[in-house]
Amino acid sequence: MHREIRIEKYGDAAKLVLRDQRAELQPKPEEVLIDVKYSGVNFADIQMRMGLYPDAPPRPFVPGYEVSGIVEAVGSSVSGLVPGDRVLAGTYFGGYSSKVSVPKNQVFKLPSSFELEKAAALPVSYFTARLALIEMGRVREGDRVLIECATGGVGTIAIQMAKSLGAEVVGLTTTPSKKAYIESYGAQAFTVEELEADPSIARFDFVLNASGGRSISKQLKRLDLTGRIVCMGLNASVGGGRANPLRVLKTVLGTPIFPVLSLMNKNRGVYGLNALRVLEDAEWVERLTKALEADLVRLGLDPHVDRVFPCEEVKDAHLLLENKAAKGKVLIGWS
Numbered sequence: 121m122h123r124e125i126r127i128e129k130y131g132d133a134a135k136l137v138l139r140d141q142r143a144e145l146q147p148k149p150e151e152v153l154i155d156v157k158y159s160g161v162n163f164a165d166i167q168m169r170m171g172l173y174p175d176a177p178p179r180p181f182v183p184g185y186e187v188s189g190i191v192e193a194v195g196s197s198v199s200g201l202v203p204g205d206r207v208l209a210g211t212y213f214g215g216y217s218s219k220v221s222v223p224k225n226q227v228f229k230l231p232s233s234f235e236l237e238k239a240a241a242l243p244v245s246y247f248t249a250r251l252a253l254i255e256m257g258r259v260r261e262g263d264r265v266l267i268e269c270a271t272g273g274v275g276t277i278a279i280q281m282a283k284s285l286g287a288e289v290v291g292l293t294t295t296p297s298k299k300a301y302i303e304s305y306g307a308q309a310f311t312v313e314e315l316e317a318d319p320s321i322a323r324f325d326f327v328l329n330a331s332g333g334r335s336i337s338k339q340l341k342r343l344d345l346t347g348r349i350v351c352m353g354l355n356a357s358v359g360g361g362r363a364n365p366l367r368v369l370k371t372v373l374g375t376p377i378f379p380v381l382s383l384m385n386k387n388r389g390v391y392g393l394n395a396l397r398v399l400e401d402a403e404w405v406e407r408l409t410k411a412l413e414a415d416l417v418r419l420g421l422d423p424h425v426d427r428v429f430p431c432e433e434v435k436d437a438h439l440l441l442e443n444k445a446a447k448g449k450v451l452i453g454w455s
């Protein structure tokens with residue numbers, strides 16, 4: 121038997137349901153069965169719980185993009201992993217579960233020194249930050265980098281990655297009391313309002329945008345010549361615990377459209393990022409998993425886990441994130 125948390129109805133955090141599953145999970149030939157210890161909670165899970173996530177499967181479904189745990193069994197064609205190995209894995213949905221069976225190429229064996237708790241906090245944050253800063257943004261030594269949502273899971277890793285690459289980093293938050301958290305990673309911290317009020321905070325080579333809507337046009341003005349902006353989220357469309365169609369519409373309509381000629385004249389680049397689409401490509405999964413191995417050492421990435429909630433308290437895990445009360449990552453623990 122295993123347990124899983126499902127989205128059966130859209131709505132507030134209380135709509136998440138914990139269910140027992142009696143069916144035995146068996147790994148297919150190319151799969152690895154993992155006894156999950158921790159599942160990562162992401163902003164996207166909140167959007168899908170509200171029915172605001174077009175990529176989500178039809179209800180009922182189990183959300184969750186990432187887990188860490190112990191290999192319980194491997195399929196007949198799997199090599200390089202054995203029962204008992206400590207691993208992290210990307211799960212394209214299904215991660216809010218005490219057991220998962222996933223293809224071998226989505227599983228990464230952990231170095232002995234890396235804690236299981238931190239491991240569940242890594243896959244989404246790392247892959248997203250890597251795609252945005254390195255694959256798309258080509259951030260390099262001396263660049264000036266602006267990271268929005270700097271206190272979240274992705275933001276924390278993005279700051280660490282940019283600093284390790286030798287960039288000068290500015291982190292943004294909507295919560296003044298979290299500025300010290302950003303500064304603790306060696307970045308300058310501003311609230312969104314402080315940035316908007318001070319036009320001299322500018323000439324960025326790279327911006328990581330998470331709010332979407334009008335914030336993109338505002339941040340574009342801060343880019344230096346040849347600057348790149350990566351748009352990865354629509355945070356501005358979320359608030360109040362449930363879907364708010366007016367808020368969503370305002371964010372979507374506020375999102376700018378870029379004529380190529382205007383980008384040419386301004387010497388700027390705009391990227392859109394959907395990591396899920398990249399991770400559907402087996403070659404990219406292999407490439408990024410190899411990069412993770414190297415980057416863990418090269419960039420010294422260290423996810424910050426704010427809190428681990430027992431699976432029975434998943435509602436509180438979602439509330440901590442959506443009420444902007446978390447710093448770094450929130451996890452679900454399976455005992």
Ligand SMILES: NC(=O)c1ccc[n+]([C@@H]2O[C@H](COP(=O)([O-])OP(=O)(O)OC[C@H]3O[C@@H](n4cnc5c(N)ncnc54)[C@H](OP(=O)(O)O)[C@@H]3O)[C@@H](O)[C@H]2O)c1
Binds near residue numbers: 272293359448
């Ligand atoms: N495109 C992709 O492939 C991809 C992949 C992963 C994540 N993302 C996006 O990256 C962003 C960060 O994701 P994450 O999982 O790292 O986030 P997270 O850890 O859940 O971040 C939560 C933090 O976001 C800030 N925030 C800003 N606007 C908010 C709002 N309307 N409601 C609640 N919190 C808000 C708050 O920080 P402050 O209090 O400091 O403002 C909050 O504490 C999200 O937009 C997510 O959708 C995109």
